[in-house]
Amino acid sequence: MSAASRFYLALIGGFLYLPILVLVVFSFNASALMSFPLSGFTLDWYVKLSGNEALIHGFVTSFLIAQPVGLASAALGLLAALALTARDFRLKAAFVALLIVPFLVPKSVLAIAGVMITSRIGFERGAVMLIAGQTLVFLPFTAVILTAVMVRLDGRLEEAARDLGASPFQTFRKVVLPQLKSALTAAYTVGVILSLSDLTLSMFLAGRTQPLSLIVASAFRRELSPELNAMQVVVLAITALAVVATELLRRGTTVARVK
Amino acid sequence: MARRFSRSIFALPVAVFLVVGAVLPLLVLFMFSVFTVEDLDLIPDFNLASWRELFTNPTYGILIGKALMSGLAAAIGTAIIGYPVAVGMARLPPVWKGVALTILMTPLYVGELVRLYAWRLVLGTEGLLNSLLKSIGLIEQPLKILLFSPLSTALVLVYNNLPFMVLAIWISVELVDRRLIEAARDLGARPIEAFFSVILPLTTPGLAAGSFAVFALAAGDLLTPSLLGGTSGSTAMAMVDSLFGTAFDWPTASVLALALLFALILTAVILAKIVLSSRGARAALSGGLR
Amino acid sequence: MTASVSPASIAMDGSGTTARTDPVRSPALLSARGLVKNFGKSVAVAGVDFDIPERAFTTLLGPSGCGKTTILRMIAGFEDPTGGSLELDGQSLASVPPEKRPVNTVFQSYALFPHMTVAENVGFSLTLQRQTKDVVERRVQRALDTVHMVEFAARYPSELSGGQQQRVAVARAIVAEPRLLLLDEPLSALDRKMREHLQIELKDLQRRLGIAFVYVTHDQEEAFALSDLIIVMNRGVIAQKGPPDEIYARPANAFVADFIGGASLVSGRVAEKKAGSASIATPLGVIEAEANPAVSVGGEAVLVIRPEHVAFVGEGERADAEATVIHAIYQGGRTLLEAEAAGVRLKAWSTERIAPGAQLRLALDWRRIFVTEV
Numbered sequence: 001m002s003a004a005s006r007f008y009l010a011l012i013g014g015f016l017y018l019p020i021l022v023l024v025v026f027s028f029n030a031s032a033l034m035s036f037p038l039s040g041f042t043l044d045w046y047v048k049l050s051g052n053e054a055l056i057h058g059f060v061t062s063f064l065i066a067q068p069v070g071l072a073s074a075a076l077g078l079l080a081a082l083a084l085t086a087r088d089f090r091l092k093a094a095f096v097a098l099l100i101v102p103f104l105v106p107k108s109v110l111a112i113a114g115v116m117i118t119s120r121i122g123f124e125r126g127a128v129m130l131i132a133g134q135t136l137v138f139l140p141f142t143a144v145i146l147t148a149v150m151v152r153l154d155g156r157l158e159e160a161a162r163d164l165g166a167s168p169f170q171t172f173r174k175v176v177l178p179q180l181k182s183a184l185t186a187a188y189t190v191g192v193i194l195s196l197s198d199l200t201l202s203m204f205l206a207g208r209t210q211p212l213s214l215i216v217a218s219a220f221r222r223e224l225s226p227e228l229n230a231m232q233v234v235v236l237a238i239t240a241l242a243v244v245a246t247e248l249l250r251r252g253t254t255v256a257r258v259k
Numbered sequence: 260m261a262r263r264f265s266r267s268i269f270a271l272p273v274a275v276f277l278v279v280g281a282v283l284p285l286l287v288l289f290m291f292s293v294f295t296v297e298d299l300d301l302i303p304d305f306n307l308a309s310w311r312e313l314f315t316n317p318t319y320g321i322l323i324g325k326a327l328m329s330g331l332a333a334a335i336g337t338a339i340i341g342y343p344v345a346v347g348m349a350r351l352p353p354v355w356k357g358v359a360l361t362i363l364m365t366p367l368y369v370g371e372l373v374r375l376y377a378w379r380l381v382l383g384t385e386g387l388l389n390s391l392l393k394s395i396g397l398i399e400q401p402l403k404i405l406l407f408s409p410l411s412t413a414l415v416l417v418y419n420n421l422p423f424m425v426l427a428i429w430i431s432v433e434l435v436d437r438r439l440i441e442a443a444r445d446l447g448a449r450p451i452e453a454f455f456s457v458i459l460p461l462t463t464p465g466l467a468a469g470s471f472a473v474f475a476l477a478a479g480d481l482l483t484p485s486l487l488g489g490t491s492g493s494t495a496m497a498m499v500d501s502l503f504g505t506a507f508d509w510p511t512a513s514v515l516a517l518a519l520l521f522a523l524i525l526t527a528v529i530l531a532k533i534v535l536s537s538r539g540a541r542a543a544l545s546g547g548l549r
Numbered sequence: 550m551t552a553s554v555s556p557a558s559i560a561m562d563g564s565g566t567t568a569r570t571d572p573v574r575s576p577a578l579l580s581a582r583g584l585v586k587n588f589g590k591s592v593a594v595a596g597v598d599f600d601i602p603e604r605a606f607t608t609l610l611g612p613s614g615c616g617k618t619t620i621l622r623m624i625a626g627f628e629d630p631t632g633g634s635l636e637l638d639g640q641s642l643a644s645v646p647p648e649k650r651p652v653n654t655v656f657q658s659y660a661l662f663p664h665m666t667v668a669e670n671v672g673f674s675l676t677l678q679r680q681t682k683d684v685v686e687r688r689v690q691r692a693l694d695t696v697h698m699v700e701f702a703a704r705y706p707s708e709l710s711g712g713q714q715q716r717v718a719v720a721r722a723i724v725a726e727p728r729l730l731l732l733d734e735p736l737s738a739l740d741r742k743m744r745e746h747l748q749i750e751l752k753d754l755q756r757r758l759g760i761a762f763v764y765v766t767h768d769q770e771e772a773f774a775l776s777d778l779i780i781v782m783n784r785g786v787i788a789q790k791g792p793p794d795e796i797y798a799r800p801a802n803a804f805v806a807d808f809i810g811g812a813s814l815v816s817g818r819v820a821e822k823k824a825g826s827a828s829i830a831t832p833l834g835v836i837e838a839e840a841n842p843a844v845s846v847g848g849e850a851v852l853v854i855r856p857e858h859v860a861f862v863g864e865g866e867r868a869d870a871e872a873t874v875i876h877a878i879y880q881g882g883r884t885l886l887e888a889e890a891a892g893v894r895l896k897a898w899s900t901e902r903i904a905p906g907a908q909l910r911l912a913l914d915w916r917r918i919f920v921t922e923v
Contacts, residue, residue, distance in 0.1 A: 009347045009348070009359070012421075013362055016418070016421070018387075022380045022387050023377040026380060076276060083266060083273070085266070086265055088265050091270070095273075098278070098281075098282070101277060102277065103475070105281065106480075107481075108496050108500060109288075109479070109496075109516045109520060112500070112503050112516065113288045113516070114284045117287050120301075132280065139276075196370065197370030199372045199482060200371065213371075213372055216373075232370075232376065232377075235373065240365065438657075439660050441625075442654070442662070443673070444648050445627075445648070446648075446673050446677065446722075446725065447674045447678065448674075449646075457662060461664060541664070542662075543664070
């Protein structure tokens with residue numbers, strides 16, 4: 001590998017993490033003004049954050065919404081992956097097209113259209129709609145993750161299990177599912193993380209529920225505060241932990257076999 | 260004896276969910292687009308006034324054009340920046356590939372808002388970039404154009420979508436048989452010639468998939484332009500939002516949303532078609548790989 | 550054979566006036582000295598010396614993982630040697646990239662460019678040399694004609710059968726007239742009939758082109774059918790190099806004897822050594838036979854007995870051993886017998902069908918049995 005290409009990779013890596021780094025730096029900066037040069041190290045913003053009930057309540061709300069979203073998008077993603085890897089699925093192309101719809105259609109259009117329907121039939125916006133909406137939009141992601149792993153599974157193992165007398169259900173439970181454990185965990189985590197990071201859908205669907213992203217968004221329009229930086233860094237740290245944990249789990253079984 | 264069990268049956272619940280959640284709302288948009296609003300109520304009188312508005316009022320056309328342009332800019336920008344990244348990643352030793360993938364994907368998991376927020380810190384008048392430029396004496400007054408301009412919108416759209424493009428290209432680079440590259444070298448191709456004669460043609464499917472996804476995501480982005488685009492940030496999506504929310508003009512909102520959607524899908528399909536029409540793409544997709 | 554080639558010998562050969570002698574004796578085109586390749590901690594090639602004669606068909610033969618493909622890849626320039634030298638015409642190949650070597654490769658599974666037609670694949674190297682369209686067309690035509698594939702010029706690789714793809718791969722590799730053609734198990738993906746057919750074509754092609762072929766295979770029959778010179782590899786070292794008949798008749802050690810031709814190996818101790826022969830004490834008795842000069846008196850050695858060295862004799866005739874048939878494997882025209890005599894297993898051919906358990910009297914062909922190192 002040439003030095004030039006290594007340098008380029010490092011440069012792009014820097015580009016990807018530059019804004020995140022700036023965010024972290026300012027959360028420890030001893031000044032309410034977010035400008036250079038830096039004024040010194042402080043933990044004040046984290047201390048203040050711990051007393052800010054609105055932000056903490058927002059985070060708890062986001063977290064509670066993210067759990068069912070993660071579970072539902074992983075479960076539906078699994079069903080989609082099972083169907084997509086079935087050899088006798090004649091409507092596969094149509095099903096794939098259907099799966100792409102929530103990815104291709106802008107989230108805001110989907111959300112607005114959804115709200116138009118539900119408000120006509122008198123269904124209130126709120127946590128339930130937000131969970132359903134996020135699950136719908138994240139489904140293409142989890143379906144791709146699970147399908148990518150399932151196509152790599154050795155189909156002969158299933159045939160061997162059937163040959164040895166296992167029913168389709170037993171084959172699934174005892175042969176397929178154990179091989180999918182880490183991929184399912186990955187799908188669930190991706191669902192949770194995408195849910196935590198979502199703003200667009202929350203704006204349209206949350207109603208009176210106030211997830212963290214909405215609280216931060218309204219503050220964002222007014223002014224930036226180091227306290228918000230600290231909150232973002234905390235969310236970031238939790239997300240990073242989840243990502244690393246998932247990555248380690250995933251790598252346990254399904255390292256991309258690349259020569 | 261019961262009919263042979265097939266896993267394809269699992270598609271049913273998922274398909275129902277997708278139809279109710281995504282297809283039905285789009286059909287309803289069609290319905291609302293031919294209604295009229297009177298006294299904050301929708302009258303189902305099936306008129307085409309709103310559609311006529313779309314074609315007569317240039318504002319809508321311009322907004323849709325803007326959305327397509329920013330989508331194209333993001334697709335082209337990410338392709339140019341991302342292609343070398345994908346090729347570089349494919350050349351990493353296997354252990355480092357996983358690390359590189361994690362490094363690439365992690366920023367995606369950071370919330371939309373957090374990313375925009377952080378870019379404000381970088382690009383703002385008192386931000387990192389202006390401070391840096393001032394301290395090395397390149398400028399005296401902070402550059403206002405860095406933030407709240409089409410430039411910052413384009414930059415952040417590229418930033419937000421780069422991982423998708425790199426991922427798509429990287430997968431197709433990995434699928435190119437290494438021996439084809441060796442064969443090209445063996446037959447007298449310098450590394451750069453091997454790249455243009457073998458790798459580039461055979462990775463066009465990845466390039467197409469990446470362009471398709473990035474274009475759709477960037478053109479439909481509501482937040483980035485409205486939060487970073489300043490006065491230029493009025494977008495078709497923002498217009499849909501305000502027509503729907505504040506103005507309660509659902510028919511026009513529906514028309515605009517549908518028009519945007521059509522333009523978006525059409526352009527994305529054309530974009531992907533152009534890239535896929537190459538012989539390399541056909542060879543790669545017809546299983547000539549392996 | 551010398552490691553370097555004098556300019557005079559190249560000029561002489563270039564003039565084309567040298568008499569058609571044994572290709573194995575033609576001057577060395579490529580020389581490897583102390584060639585080593587390590588992948589991390591594992592040793593793929595552990596210091597080998599060999600010369601590739603410039604008009605010969607040379608085969609690197611050995612079981613998988615013996616280092617033969619690694620040597621091929623080092624010659625092509627895809628791997629850098631960890632140690633030692635590779636010289637082509639006396640010029641070091643170190644730091645010469647693959648595209649600059651007058652060496653072309655026919656890859657295992659062919660590596661045809663899927664997005665190019667047959668003609669474009671074959672013309673690839675000429676196009677890179679910026680040859681004119683006419684020249685490219687003419688030489689592509691000629692190369693395709695050489696492999697009988699002219700009528701497929703406009704097809705794509707995916708529209709060809711395995712054997713046809715193989716021919717295109719050969720045409721592509723010879724069109725630029727390399728000094729050396731490398732072939733990495735080029736026939737392994739084909740069925741037996743096609744393989745035998747293409748073996749004949751490859752051998753014929755090498756004779757017509759008169760350039761050096763280096764062929765890698767694990768199939769000893771293929772090696773014998775094609776080669777002027779065989780280099781037998783085992784675990785990263787050369788077990789033996791020489792013409793096929795030499796390797797068959799006088800294997801340098803037990804590995805070569807076993808790998809080639811499925812000989813029965815009978816261990817024993819060398820009792821006495823004369824010029825060219827040795828006596829060895831085995832369970833079958835003390836036997837004197839032609840011997841590898843490397844065996845030493847008092848040392849361990851093996852007796853190499855091939856199935857065709859074993860004959861059946863009737864009552865009253867001289868026999869070397871009484872044996873019991875253990876296995877009988879019917880092979881169409883003949884049966885391969887495995888028989889046990891004095892605790893030793895011997896293989897033998899029989900034209901009659903004999904059932905396991907049968908008692909036989911065996912006579913050994915002393916003049917063809919060989920004593921070699923363990």
